[in-house]
Every structure is written in structure tokens, then in C-alpha cells.
Amino acid sequence: MGLPRFSCPKGGDAESSPHLYVANCGPAVGLSYDKIVSVFGTYGEVEGVYPADESGTRVIVSYRDKSSSQAAMKALNGHPCSGLGGRFLHIQYSVQSLGKVNDTAPLPVWTSAADLDIPGLYLMHDFVTAEEEQELLAAVDDRLWKHLAKRRVQHYGYEFRYDIRNVNTNHYLGELPSFMLPILERIRTCQTLDHVADISLDQLTVNEYPPGVGLSPHIDTHSAFKGLIFSLSLAGPCIMEFRKYTTGVWQEKPTSSYDMETQISEKNLNFIRKAIYLPPRSMLLLSGEARYAWHHYIPHHKVDRVNDNLIRRSSRRVSFTLRKVRGGPCHCEFPQYCDSQR
Template structure:
């Protein structure tokens, strides 16, 4: 069955609240749920016009309501308690689905977005879905919201362990802020799960940066400074989703602006997922979050939530980097310039 072309509702109110259509992940035939069963479960919030596959995976659907109020009620209820008893109590990821914006129309400058890290075919990049539970997500967000934020130009940040200096893109290893807070233990104790994904390096993480991104705010393309951190960087996405694009240039450096030499790949990061950057993916590929409010994922438009909060865990490097990618390495560039 093909996915209908949904129209964005018109009106003078917040358009997020006017959408009649919901994107629902972890829900579909591939996880043992028929479209009729899904429709029946979602009728508790209003009249369902139809349920359609969101993509070819069979585990993501579009639930289309007769009116926007029903869709808003379902989203609000499932955001607070993201499961339905009639669907076996599965944890669902729910977002509005909207009309494709002109800037993301077919034929524009876009890149295919993958759902699994293995599809990227970039060595050293891994993704684990549902790394924390909805309850842990709520507790983590409450913990950081109870602490002071530092405002940057377009987002807010908190630093633990060591402060990351954006002006020099590095840390002062002689100014430790303290240990990582106890409220992230539920995250750090699960880091060893990545050893089952061929990332066997055991490191003691000692730096955490928490970023809060309002809707529409992204991240400029960059490679984390080699001399600042060790090889494994872990980024947990909470509250909202986004896509992350990876860029590499066919030339000898990351400063070649010739678009014909640019390789681009992207992955969808749902809430509660943990991304690992290591090896080539960490040292030689830029990562980037586009600055827009709607992401195109497998021909489905997913509106970002009002905020996305990322917890990025790293290990501060105490000496020069000696990686296998000298053309991108600030430590080894200094050696060559001496």
C-alpha cells in the first residue's frame, strides 16, 4: 500500500497542533501488529481515517485521524506514557507527520537517511535504539532541568567533568569540574553493550556535555578535536529526534569545499537512542545536524519536537593524538608544521 500525500492543515494556530497525522515507530506488521489492530487501538483518541506503512521496514506507520484534536490528544497521551495496552504495552515513538516542505521536495539537495548504523557503511559508527527507558529519559531530563544552563547563541549547555571551550574547541585538562554526576549512572553502566558491536575499547568516561536544541536548531559540520578527546564518543538523544549527516571529502583534508568531492550519508536518531562515534567515523568524518524543523525519513516527514537534549560522553585526552588520520589531526598537523 502506498503512503498517501498528507496535507499540512491551514489556520492561525500552532501548526504542530493542527496536524491530523502521526508517525508511529516500533509499531507495524514487522513487530506482529496488523494495521487493523493499530487502527483499533488508536480509536481511543478519536476517529481514525486510516493506518498506512511509513516505509518498507514494516515497523513504522502513519496513523491518520479525522481531525487534528484527536491526533493532538493521542500525541500528548503517548508522550506522557508512550505505550498502549491494546498493542501489547509496546514503547512507541510518536511524532507529527506533515506535508513535505518545499525545501525538502524531491529533486532538492538532499541525502538518503538510514535507520540503522550498519546501512551507513562508515567504520566505527554504531547506534543502539531504546538505550534508556522512557522512565529513565524522564529522570535524566528532570535532573538537568534542575541544574543551571549556560546559554549559547542558539542553544543551552551544561558541562560536567571538564568544560568544553567552544572558542578553542578544546578542554583545559588542569581544570577539572569534578566527577560525572550520579544521575547518569543508568547510562554509563550500559556503555559496555557496545563491546558486542566490535567496539571493545574499555575507557573511563570523564567528560559530559549536555546540549538542549530548540526546534529548528542544529549543529554545524565538524570533527571533534582529536587532541581534546580519546577515540570513543557516545551521544544519547532525549526528548526529540533529528537526523545526523556525516560528511567526508575525497581530498586530503576536511577543508576541500568542492561539492563534487563530498561524500554524504545520514542516519535518523530517535529519542532514547545512543550513537557511538569511533575509529574512522570519529576521526575522519564530519558530523552535522541540519537546521530545520522537519526531517525527511524514508519518504515520511517527521516534525521535530519542541526540544532535543543530547548527552555526549567523552574521555579527555591527556597527550597528543596519534591516530591513523593525520590529515584531520591537529596534533599531527602541528608536528608537520614544526
């Protein structure tokens, strides 16, 4: 293992700092990073939320100043948090380590989806040409970007609401832009994807990621979108990690199993972790189990380790994510990961 970005002093006897180590909190217990930010953000400006380890049940909440972390500590430590499903949070002050931020445990990074052995995951290299890539980038750069905390986005068809992780189906933004028509047609006629020929995609989110900015672990809300999610990577590469948690998912209320869930060693967790390299101009498809049961995550790195190679991320990476809005409850075969069935 490489050095962690943050550490918790032994015995918990740490002086106050802007960083909080929060246990019983994270994607493995059904709490998205966006939700954690919204709750802790009521006490001050949150600069970031990071995984404290690989368990998915502990996070680091990093504030801009100590007064904010002190207020959050006083209000939330050892108390049920209504904004996080009534969970009891166990909080300590944390300190930033001197080691490299991007050191991680060795993890094989595959270049083919077949090697990951995740049902429903597909990766098509060179889905667009270099010329088409530049045309698509120019098209979105001519349009208005919406600024989030660390990246820029555009929405078409329907706006994705990050505060509720869903879409407002009553607010239709119009048809997808004309510059996407060749891509939509290529999806429909791609022989590799013959089972999606009749799918009418109606929602597009364009994300621009600067160097070092990634994506928090999450599963796209089941009730928001149907079973196929396409993501086209342009301008730069990245690693996408997939995590499958088989215990503690969507557990909204505190239970007597808390100590077992948060203190069990990482190697004994029923937890699967795999990674794939997404080169520019590649198209990723999440369907079936890959879409409904696996968290996907882009590490917040400026340099990715792809097995024996170090690959520096470019000045920007732009993803085009295409989906079909559901407009009703989900009845998938993965109820433990499903917001409609939990």
C-alpha cells in the same frame, strides 16, 4: 535539488545586503563554523553561518544589519585573513531566496548504522527506557544551563571551550553526576560494545536543541578527546549527516589550487555524504574512522525528511555526549583530519 536558502546574483552585481557569500571558506578547508563566526563577528552581530552548497568550501555569513556586512566585505574580500589561517577570501553580497529553507537534495536516510557502511559507527535503539529518559531530563533541568547563541549546554568533568574547540585539562569540574552512573554501567556491560568495557569516560556535555536548531559540520578535536564518543538522544528525533572530505582538509594556507578547489562542480568533488535517523532514547557511538575522519552535522530543520516521511522535530531535543579527555597529542591514523598532526 531544492531551492537554496541564499543565492548569489549572476555576475556578482548585487546591492549590499546583510548576507555575504564567502568562497574559500568552510569545513572542507579546515575552518569550523564556530571559527568563522568568531572572525566575522568582529565586524558586527552574526545571526548565522550556513553552507552555501554541498562543497564544504563556500558559506553564507548572515549579519543582523547591512553596516556589519559592508565592514566585513571591505576588510576581508580579496585579502589574506590571519584569523582563518591566512586564507584569501572571495566575498560577494548574497540575497535570501524565496524558496523553502529546508528543501535539500534527495539523500537516503538510514535507520541502521550498518546500512551507512561507515567503519566505527554504531547506533543502539532504545538504549534507555521512557521512564529513564524522563528522569535524565528532570535531572539536568534541575541544574544550571549555560546559554549559547541558539541552544543551552551543561558541562561535567571538564568544560568544553567552544572558542578553542578544546578542553582545559587543568580545570577539573569533578566527577560525572550520579544520575549518569546507570548509563555508564550500561555502556561498560553492553554486549554490542564489548571492546569499550575498560574505557573510563570523564567528560559529559548536555546540549538542548530547540526546533530548527542543528549543529555545524565538524569533527570533534582529535587532541581534545580519545577515540570513543557516545551520544544519547532524548526528548526528540533528528537526522545526523556524515560527510567525508578527502581533498582540501586542514589546508591552512592559500595555494594556487584555490580556483580548482572552489570552482569545481559539486558532482566531481571527492566528497561522500550519508545520513542516519536518530530516534529518541537511542545511543550513537563514533569510533575509529567514524570518529576521526567524518564530519558530523545536524541540519537546521524544523521538519526532517526521512525518505518518504516528513517528521516534525519536537519542542526540544537533548543530547548527552560522553567522551574521554585525551590530555596530549593525538597519533591517529588519519593525519589529514588531525589537529595534532597537520
